[in-house]
Amino acid sequence: MAGDKDNQLFFSSRLLEWFAQYQRSLPWRENKDPYRIWVSEIMLQQTRVDTVIPYYHRFMEKFPSIDALADAPEEEVLKAWEGLGYYSRARNLQTAVREVKELYGGVVPDQPNEISSLRGVGPYTAGAILSIAFNKPEPAVDGNVMRVLSRFFLIEEDIMKPATRKVMEALVRELIPQGTASDFNQALMELGALVCTPKSPGCLTCPVMEQCAGRIAGQELVLPIKKKAKPPRDEYRIALLIEGNGDNRGRIRIRQRPEDGLLAKMWELPHILLPAGMSYDNNEENRQFIGEQRLAESQNPLVIMEPLMNIDHVFSHIHWFMRVYRCREESVELPSADYGDYTWLAAGERERYAFPNVFVRIMEAYWGK
DNA sequence: CAAGCGTGGCG
DNA sequence: TCGCCAAGCTT
Numbered sequence: 001m002a003g004d005k006d007n008q009l010f011f012s013s014r015l016l017e018w019f020a021q022y023q024r025s026l027p028w029r030e031n032k033d034p035y036r037i038w039v040s041e042i043m044l045q046q047t048r049v050d051t052v053i054p055y056y057h058r059f060m061e062k063f064p065s066i067d068a069l070a071d072a073p074e075e076e077v078l079k080a081w082e083g084l085g086y087y088s089r090a091r092n093l094q095t096a097v098r099e100v101k102e103l104y105g106g107v108v109p110d111q112p113n114e115i116s117s118l119r120g121v122g123p124y125t126a127g128a129i130l131s132i133a134f135n136k137p138e139p140a141v142d143g144n145v146m147r148v149l150s151r152f153f154l155i156e157e158d159i160m161k162p163a164t165r166k167v168m169e170a171l172v173r174e175l176i177p178q179g180t181a182s183d184f185n186q187a188l189m190e191l192g193a194l195v196c197t198p199k200s201p202g203c204l205t206c207p208v209m210e211q212c213a214g215r216i217a218g219q220e221l222v223l224p225i226k227k228k229a230k231p232p233r234d235e236y237r238i239a240l241l242i243e244g245n246g247d248n249r250g251r252i253r254i255r256q257r258p259e260d261g262l263l264a265k266m267w268e269l270p271h272i273l274l275p276a277g278m279s280y281d282n283n284e285e286n287r288q289f290i291g292e293q294r295l296a297e298s299q300n301p302l303v304i305m306e307p308l309m310n311i312d313h314v315f316s317h318i319h320w321f322m323r324v325y326r327c328r329e330e331s332v333e334l335p336s337a338d339y340g341d342y343t344w345l346a347a348g349e350r351e352r353y354a355f356p357n358v359f360v361r362i363m364e365a366y367w368g369k
Numbered sequence: 370c371a372a373g374c375g376t377g378g379c380g
Numbered sequence: 381t382c383g384c385c386a387a388g389c390t391t
């Protein structure tokens with residue numbers, strides 16, 4: 001079916017007609033500035049359009065050019081990304097625009113090997129920039145595209161497997177009509193977003209319904225074939241809302257996460273992973289464990305007061321069950337010193353640090369918005 | 370290749 | 381309520 005030339009021509013021309021009429025007006029479609037396209041593609045990775053739009057406006061206002069982003073302090077970039085998730089995207093994007101300045105004189109390259117070498121630019125994003133901004137006939141295969149193609153051409157490969165994306169890319173190369181790569185790739189994604197949706201596809205309004213092999217076979221709700229993701233593992237954690245004394249009255253302890261791994265370089269309340277089997281009741285065993293862990297880290301004794309709230313937060317691969325205790329530092333000898341990756345935070349200073357969402361919610365519960 | 374890496378919305 | 385996501389990349 002996928003090799004049928006007439007069928008492919010039908011698909012591509014109908015799709016382009018549909019896109020010309022029904023495409024959404026989106027902020028990154030105002031022009032073909034490759035930097036603007038690039039930023040949008042990074043933000044849109046695994047993220048919904050409606051979520052991205054306000055971030056995109058703020059980001060482009062704050063960092064309107066490659067130079068502006070390259071010259072900004074990293075913490076400002078992370079702050080602009082706060083709440084959007086997958087924070088390595090922000091740091092990688094800044095690394096990449098600095099590469100563009102160093103290697104390409106600040107001009108986004110239009111060669112596949114060059115653009116693909118940039119930090120955070122994988123096969124999809126490279127194809128998206130090359131096609132959308134430069135109209136180069138490169139595939140840009142994302143989840144939408146795989147869903148649309150797997151249905152129309154009745155492809156039953158597991159789309160979770162990297163090898164399947166290769167098959168899709170080869171197919172897209174055949175499908176792009178001469179000179180239409182920018183519109184065609186966007187049309188493919190737009191159809192997936194607006195019509196050929198995961199749960200209840202709007203087949204009756206689909207421009208290519210007549211030839212859709214998946215629908216003809218009655219398989220449109222089964223496709224695409226996708227292996228189930230593993231459920232997140234549970235982690236029980238004690239978070240410490242440590243109130244300062246003396247000069248630090250009204251402030252709380254925060255710390256910066258390491259530069260690798262989960263929530264890298266973001267700021268947070270100190271928290272402790274409980275060993276398997278330990279409950280997080282406010283009992284003696286619990287307080288002693290917290291005290292030991294805390295001592296090992298800060299050398300500063302802690303008085304644990306009452307539990308403030310329970311909060312749980314689900315990442316892609318971890319489910320945090322967190323109990324927040326209000327605490328105060330026992331000693332007033334070190335209170336103003338910033339040691340290690342710790343500092344004190346006052347209620348009005350939150351704009352200076354980027355926090356993952358779960359800690360924003362705790363601080364809002366404590367201080368109000 | 371499989372796993373690690375966030376978040377909010379929706380049926 | 382809760383599983384399933386949504387314009388993926390890195391290791």
